[in-house]
Every structure is written in structure tokens, then in C-alpha cells.
Amino acid sequence: MKMAKPKKVLKILLGIIIGVLCSQLFANTEHFCAPHFVVKSEKLVDDVDLVAGKSTPRSKNLLFVGVMTAEQFLPTRAKAVWNTWGQEVPGKMLIFSSENSTYDGIPLVSLPGIDDSYPPQKKSFTMLKYMHDNFIDQYEWFMRADDDVYVKSDKMEEFLRAIDSRKPLFIGQTGRGKKEEKGHLSLDTDENFCMGGPGMIMSRETLKRIAPYIEDCLVNLYTNHEDVEIGRCVRKFAGVSCTWNYEMQVIFHHTKNAEELYSGNLNRKEVHKAINLHPVKNHEHLYKLHTFIQGVKVQQALQKSVLLHRDIASSMKELGYRIQSVDSAHLGKDVLLFPVKQGQDQYLGDTSLLGVPVSINRYVPKNTSDVLEWELVSKVLYSYKDLQPKRRIGTSLKEGLDDVTREIMELINQYSKQRGRIIDFKEILYGYWRLNPLYGVDLILDLLLTYKKYRGHKMTVQVRRHAYVQQTFTGTFIREALPESPSNDNTIINKVFNHISNNLPPLLSFSSETSSEPLIHLLLPLSGRYETFVRFLHMYEEICIQNWEKTHLIIILFHTKDQPEEFNNTVKLVESVNDKIKNGFSGAYKNHQIIDVIEFGLNSSFARGVALQRAVDTLQDSDLMLFIDVDIAYDRTFLQRVRKNTVLGKSVYFPILYSLFNPKLLGKDISVIANNVPFFTTNNTDTNSGYWRSSGFGMASMYKKDYLALGGFDTNIQGWGKEDVMFFEEIVHRHTHKLVRCVDPGLVHIFHEVKCDASLAADQKIMCLGTQANTLGSLATVQKMYERYIKGKLR
Incomplete structure (x- = not known):
């Protein structure tokens, strides 16, 4: 065996050493390994990021x-x-x-x-x-x-x-x-x-x-x-x-x-x-979209819960349990099927409600008064609940129908791709619906669909399909989010300070929230109606003045030709209240805004839009305005909602008030009702005493700057109504401000006779007569009167 020459061995060793050094050099020199524009972050974020206290688990590597x-x-x-x-x-x-x-x-x-x-x-x-x-x-x-x-x-x-x-x-x-x-x-x-x-x-x-x-x-x-x-x-x-x-x-x-x-x-x-x-x-829309998607996930989870409860109910039925006793069933010795009871955390829901199988007879009335009437849905809604049976389909029902039809189409098209066809929804030809607060909603729908086959023998044809749908109510869930307390809020000094502050009247409180509340300017057009105004002013004293509410009442007062004494009495009454405020002899009146009166001449006919515009002109652009009528009763919670729902440059508030029916048909005295309005604002908003006046737009709050930007009232309109409807429609069409429109439980319209002048324009007269009919009484009350009248005639 020949030995390698020393020089040759040295060359080989030198080559190995140079190779190792070069590989180390190239491995640690980015310039030789990658294009010049590629960089490595100085601080890479690990697979588990502790950013804002949130983590991304390693297991998800998709x-x-x-x-x-x-x-x-x-x-x-x-x-x-x-x-x-x-x-x-x-x-x-x-x-x-x-x-x-x-x-x-x-x-x-x-x-x-x-x-x-x-x-x-x-x-x-x-x-x-x-x-x-x-x-x-x-x-x-x-x-x-x-x-x-x-x-x-x-x-x-x-x-x-x-x-x-x-x-x-x-x-x-x-x-x-x-x-x-x-x-x-x-x-x-x-x-x-x-x-x-x-x-x-x-x-x-x-x-x-x-x-x-x-x-x-x-x-x-x-x-x-x-x-x-x-x-x-x-x-x-x-x-x-x-x-x-x-x-x-x-x-x-x-x-x-x-x-x-x-x-x-x-x-x-x-x-x-x-x-x-x-x-x-818009990044705010991204948050809105995320909230909506999360809500959809909640709905899907609730649907899964309902299906699971139905599976449990059917399975336990095979074991001999009735659905009413499933919540106490045992899977084995000392092993409850539902170990957590209602009212406790991790409660899984009531199977006796959620587990009821889909059936048109799942609700069985015990007597005739418990029978659930069906309402007809077509291009419009035909309802037994209103004096006017034919009316438009409300927003909530329309959105509910959209949800239902979308889910129906998803079920129908679940296997469409495999079958080479697609079915599109066209419209609801007609349908019936009823609501049971205990179980949910029942729907019977006749759907017009378009069948499209795109594989094999292609075809497009319109078809009809009936659908029976049940939506089960899973219960109401409330989550209370408490504000975080400051770190030093648990000291005795802070507790004493907060206790004193919370129990002082608003104007004397140390709370910065109260002092920063905007002043509400109440704009009240008034022509005659002295006795009604006495009631209104008394309420204003109790609600606003005596509770230190930051309000300012502006009365636009018309001269009444036939009863001039009413005008004078109204002025004197306002002056007496202003004297109390100026003198401040009572703590309730001290430092409160005086009541202003804007007078219209003797020859002026009543026009609500003109009157409100006159008051608006006296205010600053940054003032918060509330348009109000003398027949309105309200409480302090309503004033708080006015402040919260009215935002400068962003939103205006059009509350839906509760309007009382004619008390004579109920066998009641209107004066007794008028003197107990707080009772109605909290406890008695039922279908027999009154109705939610969704078609009225006279009550509204907004800042003057927004009022001007939205065009304001049409001051050419004379007589009863219409100016508020036109203004509301203008706001809807502009899309520049958020329109807050909701039921306000602290707002009541006290009944008064509606008189429709024969000289009114046709469209105003129709509105007036419609209001007159709506305030007559509930359908049940009118039906009882009709039956009583017919029986009396038959005798």
C-alpha cells in the first residue's frame, strides 16, 4: 500500500479547512445567500405571541x-x-x-x-x-x-x-x-x-x-x-x-x-x-362586521343546542321518560343527565321546551282564549291585532322572513352541486305566521322558486314549494359588564366621598358626568288648551325643576281668537313659575333655567312647523333641542335617553311613544288617568289601554346644527300634521345621520279628542282621520262594544 505524499496530504487538509470556513461564512452572511432587498426582522415574533395578553397556540399550524x-x-x-x-x-x-x-x-x-x-x-x-x-x-x-x-x-x-x-x-x-x-x-x-x-x-x-x-x-x-x-x-x-x-x-x-x-x-x-x-x-365597519359575524355564530350554536335537546328528548322517550321529567333523569346510579340546575352556571337549557319535536300541534291551547291566531303575510300584512287589518309588514318581521328564506334555500341547495342544479329564491307568494312567547314562531310559507339544471338536459323553470318552519326560543341571556374601579377606590375616604356624591342632587353632585350633561331645550308649540297646559307645567316642575334636570322650556304661544283669556292665563301661569325660579326661595327652583315664551300675533293661525322654527332661530348651533307637545307625559329616564341617543353630527332621536286610547270606552275618567301618568310610563303599557304609536314622528330630539343640515321643517305647511312626516322622510333619504327610532317606555301621549278640520288638504285629512281612528280603542274593546250594541238591538 502506497503512502500519500506529505505535500498532497497538506493540500487536501487545507482544502477541507477552507471549505468549512467558507460554508460558515456563507451561512452567516445574508448578502451571499439572498437577494439584496430581502431582510430578516431583528426581532422575530415567536409561534406564541404575547401581544395584548393574547396568544396563538402552536398546535394550529394551518x-x-x-x-x-x-x-x-x-x-x-x-x-x-x-x-x-x-x-x-x-x-x-x-x-x-x-x-x-x-x-x-x-x-x-x-x-x-x-x-x-x-x-x-x-x-x-x-x-x-x-x-x-x-x-x-x-x-x-x-x-x-x-x-x-x-x-x-x-x-x-x-x-x-x-x-x-x-x-x-x-x-x-x-x-x-x-x-x-x-x-x-x-x-x-x-x-x-x-x-x-x-x-x-x-x-x-x-x-x-x-x-x-x-x-x-x-x-x-x-x-x-x-x-x-x-x-x-x-x-x-x-x-x-x-x-x-x-x-x-x-x-x-x-x-x-x-x-x-x-x-x-x-x-x-x-x-x-x-x-x-x-x-x-372604514375600520369602524370592520368592528361592526365582526360583531355581526359573532352574532351569527351564536345563533348557529343555539340551533345546535336545540337539535341536541331534541335528540336527548327522543332518546330518553325510548327509555320510558316523559319530556317533562327529562331534567331529573339519571344515566346511571347517582349520575344525573342534567347535573346543573336552572339559574346556575353551565345550565344546559330546559329540554321540556327546547326538546319539543317539530310539529304543527306542539302547542295545545287549554281554552279558546289561549288559541293562537294566524296572521296572513302577502305583499302586506293582514293582522287581527289592529283596527286597520291591512298594513305594511314591519321591519322585524321582514328581517325574520329574510332569515328564514335564506336558511330554507341553504337546506334546499345543500346537495345542489352534486346533482347539477341550483334553486333560486324569487319571492314569498303568501304565508301565515303566529307567535307563541313560550315556544317560538310558527311559519307556513308558499315560496316561488326558480329551478335551474345546468348538467345533462339543461332547463330553467319556475316552481312553487310549501315550507313549514318553526323557530324555537332558547331563552333570554343577560350579561352584566361592570366598569373597572380605580386602584384606590377601596379606601375608606373614597367610599365616603362616593356615597356623599351619589346621594346629592345632580346640580350639587361632585360627579363630572352630571355636570357634563347637555342642556335640553324643550320646544313646545301651544294654542289654547289651558287646562292641559296646567297639567304639563305641573309635570315639568316635578320632573325637571325639582330634580335639578338641566332643561330649558321654550313655549311658542299662539293667541286664540275665540278664547283670549286662555292666552292671558297661560302667560300668568308661566310668570308665576318664573318668579319662583328667580327668587329661589325653594331649593328645588334655585339656579334653574327660566321658562321663555315666544308670542304669535292675533292674526296668526296655528302651524306647528312655523312655531318650532321660530324657537329654533333663538338657539345656538350647539344646543340640544327636544320637540314636544302639550299632551305628552314623560319621566326622567326619557330625558336620559334623549341625551344618549342624540349625538352632535351623528344621530337624531325619534322615539316611539305609548298613546292612550279613549278612556270613555274603557269606563275610566280621563282626569284620573292624566294624574297617574307615571303609573302608565312604567306598569300599564298594555294593548287595551293604548298602543305604540309607530306612525307618529312629532316627538324628536336633535342638535340645531344637525336640524339645519337636514333641511328643517317645511314652514309652508299650515294646519294639522304632515310637517314632521316630511322631515322624517327627508332624514331617511339623506343617509347623513344615524336615525335612532325605538320604543321609549318613559313616554306617554295622553288621550285627547282629535278634530279634523274640513279645510285641511286631502293628504293631511287622511292622516288626521287615521290618527282619530287609531286612538278610538283596541280591537278587543271595539269588538265588545259592537257585540253589546248588537245584542241590545236584538232584544
């Missing part, structure tokens, strides 16, 4: 989401993305911005050498390279997302887990460019790209294939469209195109009417069907 944003959007859009759907990503999310970008509370990566210039091609490609270099072996899918997209993370997880991530795939909504861009994007007839707005997803294999060539893709740009260039890069180096699938337009939803969609009613099929929703430019 999806890595890179959100591309700009420095100006970090506190708005980027923060909203992280605080909403970013908390539910089945993997990891990082937010990428330009060099030197900083913002606490979100997992931010600032890319050195990257600015916020548009188009963000370099930023996007750099982000993809960063994903590859740091996370390629940890996640199956990689998503490039904008900061104005909302992703249903649970639906995205369900969608991706059904796809083989080992294949080179490029998923998103297919784009081909706008019509005017045809021929200018350097795309062949069989080439496309995934639109960046709704989001684009790459499998691990796809990202692996394009990562080494990202610099080549950046050098060879053909357009200013970042998503087009990513699509071209994926096509060239990964050999795949964006998914050619029509369903992606639904799943990765993009709309041109985003402001209208996301600022309005979200209960639409687009929102329910999509996984990604884009663009949500």
Missing part, C-alpha cells in the same frame, strides 16, 4: 397570514384587523409595513428599505420572501391579505383543510383586468391572476417554487398592478394559475358598493355566503 398595510393605517385598519378576525386565525398573523413603522399592541414587522409608495409591488414581494424564509416549514398555507379585508377564520380553516396543500395551488378570485386594460397587462388568453383585494392564498409548494425567483419577478415588471405581477410570477415559476372557479366570486367576495353594504344592514346573502369580504375601508 395558515400564515401576512397583512400588508401602510404606516398611516396602523392605528385604524391594521389594529382593527388584529383585534377582530386576526385573533381567530388557525395559525399565525403578522402585519407588514414600511421601514421605521412602529405601533404597540399588534404583531408588526417593519421592512427595511421599504416605503409606503404605490403601487406596493416591492413591499408585497418582500413580504412573500419573508414568509418563505422564516415560516415555510411551519405552515401549510400562506395568505397575502390587505388591511381592508375581513376573513371568517373558522370558515377559512374548514375550506383549506379540505384541500391538499402538498400540491402547487394558487387560490383566490380570478382576475383578468378591466375592459379598458385588455391587451395592456401582457396576459395570454389562458393566463389570469388572483385579485389582491379579497386575498390570495398559496400552498407551501407554490411559495417554495417562486421564492428563489422573486428578485427576477421584481426586475421584470410589466404593469403597475401588484396582484397582476404576483400572478405572473406564480404562473412562470410555479406553473399554476389562479383558480378558474366561479364559486370563488362568492367565497372571496369583492363589491363595488362597499360603503352601502358594510354601513347598512349586514343581514344579506353575500355576507352570509362569503369567507372573505372586501373592501372594508
Whole structure:
């Protein structure tokens, strides 16, 4: 055996040493290993991020989401993305911005050498390279997302887990460019790209294939469209195109009417069907959308609960248990089926209600008074509950029907794809519905549908289908959120101070909340009605003056030609109350606003809009106004709702008040009712005593600045009504302010005779007669009178 020469051995050893040194050098020198624009973050965010006290578990390694944003959007859009759907990503999310970008509370990566210039091609490609270099072996899918997209993370997880991530795939909504861009994007007839707005997803294999060539893709740009260039890069180096699938337009939803969609009613099929929703430019709309989606999840969970209770009830029935006794059933010795009882945490619900099987006879009335009447739903609603049987379908019922029809269509089309057909909803031809507060809602619907078969013998035909639907009430759930107390709030001094402050009258309290409450200017048009005004002013003294409420009453007083003494008596009454306020001899009147009176001349005919406008002109733009009538009774809770629901530049408040029926038909004295209004505002708002006046718009609160911006009242209208209806409709059409319209339990309209002048215009007269009929009495009361009258005649 020959020995190697010493010189040759030295050369070999020297080569090995040099090789080891070079490999170490190259391994630790980024410049030799990657394109010059790719950077490594100085501080990588670990798989478990302790950001804002929240964590992303290691076990979820399905999806890595890179959100591309700009420095100006970090506190708005980027923060909203992280605080909403970013908390539910089945993997990891990082937010990428330009060099030197900083913002606490979100997992931010600032890319050195990257600015916020548009188009963000370099930023996007750099982000993809960063994903590859740091996370390629940890996640199956990689998503490039904008900061104005909302992703249903649970639906995205369900969608991706059904796809083989080992294949080179490029998923998103297919784009081909706008019509005017045809021929200018350097795309062949069989080439496309995934639109960046709704989001684009790459499998691990796809990202692996394009990562080494990202610099080549950046050098060879053909357009200013970042998503087009990513699509071209994926096509060239990964050999795949964006998914050619029509369903992606639904799943990765993009709309041109985003402001209208996301600022309005979200209960639409687009929102329910999509996984990604884009663009949500307003970060407040992103929070609103997230709240809505979370509510949908709650509804789905409640539906699952109902189905489980039905399964339990049917199973226990086979074991000999009645549904009423299931809650006390035992699965074995000392093992209760429902160990937690009602009223305790973790209570699972009442099976005797939730477990009742679907049946048209699940509710059995014990006597005729318990029978549930059906109401007919067609183009309008035919209801037995109103004096006017034919009326429009209310918003709540309309939304409920939309929910029901959407769920019915989802069930019908559950296996449509396999069968090569689709069934579309057209309209409800007619239907019946009834409400049982104990069990829920029953619906019988006749649906007009369109049957479309697109496989085999293609056809399109209209069909009808009857549906019987039951919605089960699962119960009312209340969550009380208590405010956080200051750290030193438990000291004896603070407890004593708070006790004294909370028990002082509002004007003397140390509370900053009371002192910051806006002053409410009550604007009251008045013509005659002296006795009614005495009652109103007495109530104002009790509610506002004696309780130190920050209010200011302005009376617009018309001269009455036939009863001039009423005008004089009204003025004297106001002066007597003002004397009390000025003299301040009673603590209740001290430091309160005096009552102002604006007088109209003898020749002036009553016009509510003109009167209110006269009072409005005396106020400042920043003043809070409440339009009120002399027949109105209210309590302090109503005043608080006025302050909370009326926001300068944002919202106006049109409360729905409770209007009392004619007390004579009830066998009651109107004076007794009028003197016990607080009883009605809290305890007696039933269907026999009165009705919720949803068609009245005279009561309203808003700031003067908003009143002027919304156009104000039409002062050309004379006589009874209409000016408030026209003003309300104008606010609805403008869409500039939020219109708060809801039932207010602290507001009552006391009955008075409605007299419709024969000289009124036709439309005003119709409104007046309608109000006159509505205030007559409840349907049950009128029916009893009719029966009594007929029986008397028959005798």
C-alpha cells in the first residue's frame, strides 16, 4: 500500500479547512445567500405571541397570514384587523409595513428599505420572501391579505383543510383586468391572476417554487398592478394559475358598493355566503362586521343546542321518560343527565321546551282564549291585532322572513352541486305566521322558486314549494359588564366621598358626568288648551325643576281668537313659575333655567312647523333641542335617553311613544288617568289601554346644527300634521345621520279628542282621520262594544 505524499496530504487538509470556513461564512452572511432587498426582522415574533395578553397556540399550524398595510393605517385598519378576525386565525398573523413603522399592541414587522409608495409591488414581494424564509416549514398555507379585508377564520380553516396543500395551488378570485386594460397587462388568453383585494392564498409548494425567483419577478415588471405581477410570477415559476372557479366570486367576495353594504344592514346573502369580504375601508365597519359575524355564530350554536335537546328528548322517550321529567333523569346510579340546575352556571337549557319535536300541534291551547291566531303575510300584512287589518309588514318581521328564506334555500341547495342544479329564491307568494312567547314562531310559507339544471338536459323553470318552519326560543341571556374601579377606590375616604356624591342632587353632585350633561331645550308649540297646559307645567316642575334636570322650556304661544283669556292665563301661569325660579326661595327652583315664551300675533293661525322654527332661530348651533307637545307625559329616564341617543353630527332621536286610547270606552275618567301618568310610563303599557304609536314622528330630539343640515321643517305647511312626516322622510333619504327610532317606555301621549278640520288638504285629512281612528280603542274593546250594541238591538 502506497503512502500519500506529505505535500498532497497538506493540500487536501487545507482544502477541507477552507471549505468549512467558507460554508460558515456563507451561512452567516445574508448578502451571499439572498437577494439584496430581502431582510430578516431583528426581532422575530415567536409561534406564541404575547401581544395584548393574547396568544396563538402552536398546535394550529394551518395558515400564515401576512397583512400588508401602510404606516398611516396602523392605528385604524391594521389594529382593527388584529383585534377582530386576526385573533381567530388557525395559525399565525403578522402585519407588514414600511421601514421605521412602529405601533404597540399588534404583531408588526417593519421592512427595511421599504416605503409606503404605490403601487406596493416591492413591499408585497418582500413580504412573500419573508414568509418563505422564516415560516415555510411551519405552515401549510400562506395568505397575502390587505388591511381592508375581513376573513371568517373558522370558515377559512374548514375550506383549506379540505384541500391538499402538498400540491402547487394558487387560490383566490380570478382576475383578468378591466375592459379598458385588455391587451395592456401582457396576459395570454389562458393566463389570469388572483385579485389582491379579497386575498390570495398559496400552498407551501407554490411559495417554495417562486421564492428563489422573486428578485427576477421584481426586475421584470410589466404593469403597475401588484396582484397582476404576483400572478405572473406564480404562473412562470410555479406553473399554476389562479383558480378558474366561479364559486370563488362568492367565497372571496369583492363589491363595488362597499360603503352601502358594510354601513347598512349586514343581514344579506353575500355576507352570509362569503369567507372573505372586501373592501372594508372604514375600520369602524370592520368592528361592526365582526360583531355581526359573532352574532351569527351564536345563533348557529343555539340551533345546535336545540337539535341536541331534541335528540336527548327522543332518546330518553325510548327509555320510558316523559319530556317533562327529562331534567331529573339519571344515566346511571347517582349520575344525573342534567347535573346543573336552572339559574346556575353551565345550565344546559330546559329540554321540556327546547326538546319539543317539530310539529304543527306542539302547542295545545287549554281554552279558546289561549288559541293562537294566524296572521296572513302577502305583499302586506293582514293582522287581527289592529283596527286597520291591512298594513305594511314591519321591519322585524321582514328581517325574520329574510332569515328564514335564506336558511330554507341553504337546506334546499345543500346537495345542489352534486346533482347539477341550483334553486333560486324569487319571492314569498303568501304565508301565515303566529307567535307563541313560550315556544317560538310558527311559519307556513308558499315560496316561488326558480329551478335551474345546468348538467345533462339543461332547463330553467319556475316552481312553487310549501315550507313549514318553526323557530324555537332558547331563552333570554343577560350579561352584566361592570366598569373597572380605580386602584384606590377601596379606601375608606373614597367610599365616603362616593356615597356623599351619589346621594346629592345632580346640580350639587361632585360627579363630572352630571355636570357634563347637555342642556335640553324643550320646544313646545301651544294654542289654547289651558287646562292641559296646567297639567304639563305641573309635570315639568316635578320632573325637571325639582330634580335639578338641566332643561330649558321654550313655549311658542299662539293667541286664540275665540278664547283670549286662555292666552292671558297661560302667560300668568308661566310668570308665576318664573318668579319662583328667580327668587329661589325653594331649593328645588334655585339656579334653574327660566321658562321663555315666544308670542304669535292675533292674526296668526296655528302651524306647528312655523312655531318650532321660530324657537329654533333663538338657539345656538350647539344646543340640544327636544320637540314636544302639550299632551305628552314623560319621566326622567326619557330625558336620559334623549341625551344618549342624540349625538352632535351623528344621530337624531325619534322615539316611539305609548298613546292612550279613549278612556270613555274603557269606563275610566280621563282626569284620573292624566294624574297617574307615571303609573302608565312604567306598569300599564298594555294593548287595551293604548298602543305604540309607530306612525307618529312629532316627538324628536336633535342638535340645531344637525336640524339645519337636514333641511328643517317645511314652514309652508299650515294646519294639522304632515310637517314632521316630511322631515322624517327627508332624514331617511339623506343617509347623513344615524336615525335612532325605538320604543321609549318613559313616554306617554295622553288621550285627547282629535278634530279634523274640513279645510285641511286631502293628504293631511287622511292622516288626521287615521290618527282619530287609531286612538278610538283596541280591537278587543271595539269588538265588545259592537257585540253589546248588537245584542241590545236584538232584544
